Each structure stands twice: as structure tokens, then as C-alpha cells.
Amino acid sequence: MPRSAPYAPLAHLTPLPARSPLSARSPLPSRSPLALFLAVALTTCLLTGCDGGVHGTPGGSGLRDPYFPKAGNGGYDVSHYDLDLAYDPHIEHLSGTATLTARATQDLTAFDLDLDGLDVEKVTVDGDGARWNRAGQELTVRPHHDLDEGRAFRVTVRYSGTPKTITDPDGSEEGWLPNDDGAVALGEPTGSMAWFPGNNHPSDKASYDLTITVPEGLQAVSNGELTAQRTADGRTTSTWHTAEPMASYLATLAIGHYDIQRSTSPSGLPLYTAVDRTEVAASRKVLARIPEVLRWEEDTFGPYPFSSAGVIVGPRGSAGYALETQNRPFFPGPPDTATLVHELAHQWYGDSVSPRSWQDMWLNEGFATYGEWLWEEKHGGRSAQQIFDEVYARGADDDVWGFPPAKPSSAAHISDSPVYVRGAMVLHLIRRTVGDTVFARILRGWATVHRHGTADTADFTAYVEKQAPDKDFTSIWDDWLYGEGKPPKPGS
Numbered sequence: 001m002p003r004s005a006p007y008a009p010l011a012h013l014t015p016l017p018a019r020s021p022l023s024a025r026s027p028l029p030s031r032s033p034l035a036l037f038l039a040v041a042l043t044t045c046l047l048t049g050c051d052g053g054v055h056g057t058p059g060g061s062g063l064r065d066p067y068f069p070k071a072g073n074g075g076y077d078v079s080h081y082d083l084d085l086a087y088d089p090h091i092e093h094l095s096g097t098a099t100l101t102a103r104a105t106q107d108l109t110a111f112d113l114d115l116d117g118l119d120v121e122k123v124t125v126d127g128d129g130a131r132w133n134r135a136g137q138e139l140t141v142r143p144h145h146d147l148d149e150g151r152a153f154r155v156t157v158r159y160s161g162t163p164k165t166i167t168d169p170d171g172s173e174e175g176w177l178p179n180d181d182g183a184v185a186l187g188e189p190t191g192s193m194a195w196f197p198g199n200n201h202p203s204d205k206a207s208y209d210l211t212i213t214v215p216e217g218l219q220a221v222s223n224g225e226l227t228a229q230r231t232a233d234g235r236t237t238s239t240w241h242t243a244e245p246m247a248s249y250l251a252t253l254a255i256g257h258y259d260i261q262r263s264t265s266p267s268g269l270p271l272y273t274a275v276d277r278t279e280v281a282a283s284r285k286v287l288a289r290i291p292e293v294l295r296w297e298e299d300t301f302g303p304y305p306f307s308s309a310g311v312i313v314g315p316r317g318s319a320g321y322a323l324e325t326q327n328r329p330f331f332p333g334p335p336d337t338a339t340l341v342h343e344l345a346h347q348w349y350g351d352s353v354s355p356r357s358w359q360d361m362w363l364n365e366g367f368a369t370y371g372e373w374l375w376e377e378k379h380g381g382r383s384a385q386q387i388f389d390e391v392y393a394r395g396a397d398d399d400v401w402g403f404p405p406a407k408p409s410s411a412a413h414i415s416d417s418p419v420y421v422r423g424a425m426v427l428h429l430i431r432r433t434v435g436d437t438v439f440a441r442i443l444r445g446w447a448t449v450h451r452h453g454t455a456d457t458a459d460f461t462a463y464v465e466k467q468a469p470d471k472d473f474t475s476i477w478d479d480w481l482y483g484e485g486k487p488p489k490p491g492s
Helices: 033-048 277-287 290-301 337-345 362-378 384-392 417-434 436-449 457-467 474-481
Strands: 076-088 093-104 108-114 119-125 131-135 138-142 152-161 165-167 173-178 183-186 206-215 219-222 225-232 235-246 253-256 258-264 270-276 309-313 353-355 453-455
Touching (some): 108 152, 119 131, 206 219, 206 253, 219 235, 219 258, 258 277, 270 277, 277 309, 290 309, 290 337, 309 337, 337 362, 362 417, 362 457, 436 457, 457 474
Parallel strands (some): 076 206
Antiparallel strands (some): 076 093, 108 138, 131 138, 173 183, 225 235
């Protein structure tokens, strides 16, 4: 989905031409070693801007994620994004100014932001003009002065153009998805870089303020809480605030003709739902269950981790999947109850506790899938054991046994059934091993210990072992979590 003033590397000093032999007619003054040193120093000063010399190094152009090595960047952590955007759906044009507040984690001479497509017009660091260049998804920024380790700084990028729709390795589409009424922005795993520059990896979470201006008559819905809205001169501007840390892939923006409903959950949580006007009637029955689902999930997973909840139901077919965008999951048309349970469960597992790398995707999807199983078990359907047995009865060549959930075979398979279903089976085996009481404590405790943070599979296995030190989890880890092929039948 998707140069103006790029910088060139510093020029290298060119050796002076060989000196001609001296002659009586054109004597050259001799130059002392000190004078030569000062001349070279002056030349170097002119070339480098007399900024005290280079004492740092460039930040990494990727975090070497096992599946998306260019995602994210090294050398800094972002604490806040301030996005000021305007979108005209008639010409599919987006203009924006993104200001990132960050802290250097090393001495930096340059750093990268992820931005795929769009035209960069200007970059500043702490108000000073910065040099920059583009290479693929990398926007490399060279501040006027080096940034010392530990220093807080602000980088502002002004940009515009037609945002890209990005095709993932599995063939699905993300990034900026235009539709007849407007557009929706979805970011898992890397699509956020199609509409704003950032440190595009789940390991670097931040708070957000997003201001979006659209033609009057359209609504623009994002994460968090709506803090301001005004209409003037044929345009409507809305401001959204997300106070709790959010991974960039969970940021969303839905523009179109939406029916907006505000209410409150039984626990006092503000609910904000936005439903495409063509889907209101078809969505009404399932969305009426949101308070019931949230009450059950709070009882099961612990206190809701954010300051508001709700959903976005976009036009049917506006995306090829539902996504757990923070505070309000996105659905491409009316969801069924199981999908609603799944995406709301992600608010605990995936949104509040986010994966440290994309190899840890099963910690999102295994938990949310098992949440579906627990919901069905508690609401008159099959038990989790019955669902487990039905899955285990599948043949050894079934896709669910294609690879271990904690080690997907490639980036194209991080959303395949082993990550979801076999990940849920791992959790069910833990439950069988420790019993329902301890398992309930694990579900709630895991979400509490890593609330608003990140975690990986090693963190999870260590946490489980700590909660049940007298139990042996070796076969679960070796055969089910990391083992290839269909594991031996449990208990055999």
C-alpha cells in the first residue's frame, strides 16, 4: 500500500596533488607540521559541521526478528507517537506529520525509521533540520548533532502521498486498505509503516495521540478514547488518545460512514462501537453480547487492561481477516460470537502482553483460541477436552502438525493453524497437568505480570514451571511446543 532532500555520505578527503619542484622564479613557502595539522583540522571541521567529532555509531536498520529481520530499528526506544493526518478518499491522498518522542539507547550518529512508500518532505530532530535518505522501507535520519546514550529527543517527519497496500508473505493484505467509503489501516505484522513512520516492531511499545481530518460526513475511528472533534469548512477533525503502551501493529484507523454507539460495561468501562452503516442490522445481535463477553473474560483473565473497549465493524470484505487492534478489534463485516470472544481475548494476550518477536506469535493466538474453547465449555458447548480430542484425531498429515507452534517454518506461516490450534492444545495440556485451580491462576497471573509489556516463549515456560514446581512439563515443551510432527498421544 505505499526524495526531496536526501543526504549524501560525507565526502572523503582527496589527497593533495604532488608538489612541483621548487624553482627560483616561483618559491613556495615551507609549511610546518603544526600548520599542516591546523589546515587539515580546519578542512575536517568544515566537512563535519564542527560538531565535536563522531563519537557514536548509526542505529541498526532492523532488529533481526527471526521472520521480519528489517522490522524495527536499533539504537532508540519510542515512548510516544503524535500523528497529525489528513485523508481525502476521493483521490486516496494522505498527508501527515509524525512526531516521535524517543530515547537513545546508544550514542547515535544516525537512526532509521520504518516507512514503506509515501513521499518524505522534511525531517527535523529537536527542531533542527536533519539530513535523511530512503532505501526500501528504511528512512535513515542523520541529526545535526550526535545523540548521546540516554538522551530524549523528538524526530518529526512530514510526508504525503498515496499509502500502500502491503502484501504479506502469506498473501494477505495489510497496511492501507481503501474501500468505497474511505479506508481502513491494519498493521499485523508490518503494515503500520504504510501510513506512518516508526519503530515498527512489537518489542517497542508507546502511547499515541492521533489527529485525523477527513471530509465532512465521514467518521474516522482509531484506538483509545476520542478526546476532541470539530467540523469546519467542510472537514471534520477528530483526536484520539491511547494512554497505555501499544505495539505499532495494533494501531488502526477506519474512515467511512459509521454508526457510532457509546455505552458502559457492567464494570464501568466505556464502550465505543463503530459499525459501517450497511452492517448495522446484521451486527446488532452479536455486538449486544460485548458486555457479557467482557464480563466473562474479566472473570477468567483478570481486570481489563485498557481504559476503554469496543469494536469496529467495517464494510463486508474490507479486509480478509479480523484483527485485535487495541481497545477495539476490527471486523470486516459482522463477526460471529466465537470470533468476538477471540479478538476481545487478545486485549489481554497480544495487546497488553505483546510478543517480543514474531516467533512468539503463539502466545497471542494460542491464548485467544483457548479462550474460545473455554467460552464454549462454559456456555453449553463442547468441553475443551472434547475439542482437544477432535483435533488430535486428525491424521498425521494434517496442517495442524505442520510445524511446532513456538517455531513457525517461515514468515508465511506465522498465522497458520499450528500457531492457533496447536498453541491452544499446549495450554490445555498445561491445564491437565496442573489442574483447574492452578491453571486459572496461570491465566490471570501471566496477564498481570507482563501487563503492558512484552514477553517471549522462554518467559512463559519459566513462569508456568514456577507456578507448579512439582510438575514435569518436559514432554509438553519438547513434543508439543517445539517438537516436529504429530506428538505422541498424551498419557500414552
